[in-house]
Amino acid sequence: MSETSTLGAVAPPPEPGSHLPVAEITEEGKLRCTRCGKDTYPRLIEPGYVVTHDLDLDALAEGRWEATGWDGSSKAVTECGDYLALECHEASCTATYRLPAGAELEWK
Numbered sequence: 740m741s742e743t744s745t746l747g748a749v750a751p752p753p754e755p756g757s758h759l760p761v762a763e764i765t766e767e768g769k770l771r772c773t774r775c776g777k778d779t780y781p782r783l784i785e786p787g788y789v790v791t792h793d794l795d796l797d798a799l800a801e802g803r804w805e806a807t808g809w810d811g812s813s814k815a816v817t818e819c820g821d822y823l824a825l826e827c828h829e830a831s832c833t834a835t836y837r838l839p840a841g842a843e844l845e846w847k
């Protein structure tokens with residue numbers, strides 16, 4: 740007795756960084772880290788990529804996402820970063836988070 744299965748469909752690959760928790764940003768523009776329990780100014784990182792980006796923390800405190808750094812337009816560097824993430828600034832903590840929904844980064 741044979742049964743036909745419908746389980747042949749392949750699930751789409753998960754979005755890069757979708758395994759990370761979503762960052763919670765306080766009113767002061769700080770990252771509320773659930774791992775170390777502190778509110779720190781987040782670092783903008785790109786896993787898999789060596790260049791760091793400078794997040795404008797003053798803008799973040801006003802609810803805007805602005806950063807300087809590689810914006811993908813330079814041909815001098817290879818495109819090997821996977822996605823953008825926020826990293827806790829505590830020296831002893833390297834928790835990373837996804838940018839919250841609706842955070843549209845503006846490159847300066």
Ligand SMILES: [Zn+2]
Binds near residue numbers: 776827829832833
């Ligand atoms: Zn932390």
